[in-house]
Amino acid sequence: MSVWIGIDLGTQSVRAxxxxxxxxxxxxxxxxxxxxxxxxxxxxxxxxxxxxLAAATREALRGVPAGERVEGVAVDATSGTILLTDPSGRALTPALMYDDRRAGAERANEAGAAVWERLGYRRMQPNWGLPKLLWLLPGAPAGARLAHQSDFVNRRLVGREVATDLSNALKTGVDLIGERWPMEVFDALGVPAGMLPDVVRPGARLGEVCAAAAGETGLPEGTPVIAGTTDGCAAQLGAGAQRAGSWNSVLGTTLVLKGVTKELIHDPLGVVYSHRAPDGSWLPGGASSTGAGVLTRDLPGRDLDALSTQAAARYGPRPGRAPVVTYPLVSRGERFPFAAPDAESFTLGEPADDVERYTAILLGAAFVERLCFDYLDLLGAPVDGEFILTGGATRSAYWTQLRADVLERPVTLRENAEPALGMAVLAGGDPARMIRTRAVVEPSEARLGEAYVRFVTELERRGWLDPEAATHARERTTA
Incomplete structure (x- = not known):
């Protein structure tokens, strides 16, 4: 029996x-x-x-029977997390995490404007890797090296300097088309070429587990170490969204969409950006500021499972003739499917009680999800493949059915979709066998197009949603 090890190096924990x-x-x-x-x-x-990571890996390996062959290991990590190391791989700085916002992006955007435009995302954000690197640069000693979160641990696994993967390097400014660092930009910014690691695609072989790492992790010496990806892309791989036109919609505290396209998507608003897949195709996606986080904020202390049961019994497949709808922003400002830093949550209609308030939030999140797909269609991305739903929201059968009804598409649920599984697949496992489907939920006869159009029109009226995107969403709904 062959075994693959997938490791998810996140913010709050590491899981193997x-x-x-x-x-x-x-x-x-x-x-x-x-x-x-x-x-x-x-x-x-x-x-x-x-x-x-070493402790979690040792624990995971305890379940592997003696004599079974470990075929490979891959690690994902948080996107945009960087640090500086010395030439031996020892950390010179703390790690600046994915949401550290002490840097400014102005210099990076001025120097790299042409490259960022060509890559489709148009501009960097202050929490991206390159602005952080520029912030660390003035105090960096001679010989300092850039390392992403995954690079730091991969070097320990292999025992020598390793390449970084294109996915983790995206926010540090790597040219995803040329698959190289755009040195004309880094030269203009004063970043020494020797500070930058080599780059490879996710899935490339970095080396083998060295003797020292084997002793600490329990991984057999000589196990292939495979270049991983970001945690978001790892979750997409674990969900099995790997064919052009297929999408993974992750709805938890907030909503994240990631899909597969053959061609690079260019977004004039800069709210969609693309990673590079191991096979050279593209992985576009975006992250909304809406999601289930609003439930605990607006319904504190309530039994959400009980509310779901009551909503299903009261409304069936359709939540009212003119349903109440909440735009469920977790915090001020929206990132996708439009950029509106001043956007705020609102409710269309007056909920009569907590059941209706609960349903309004669920319906609003489903409408935002539908609008994301409408916007992706406007950009030319294929949205005709499998829609795979993951994240905490899938625990609610009522919410899952509501999302299928709003999308007017079957939605797929997996048995075990998580980033660590995606890394086991990337390490060499067969996704067709490793990734199992739990259920496919078909849309009901509910007709929610009128309520969706009302919601889209309100977003446009408030000046947040671009008129072209709003018109396209309405046309797709009535077509």
Missing amino acids: LAVTGDGTVLGTGSRPLTSHRDGPRHEQDPEQWWRE
């Missing part, structure tokens, strides 16, 4: 999975991670990453 070729999970391991936050500052200790 030992998976067989047919998707059976033989062992799991998890260890918590601690952060240091202060306003815009968010740092972690890179040495803790390695200690807890």
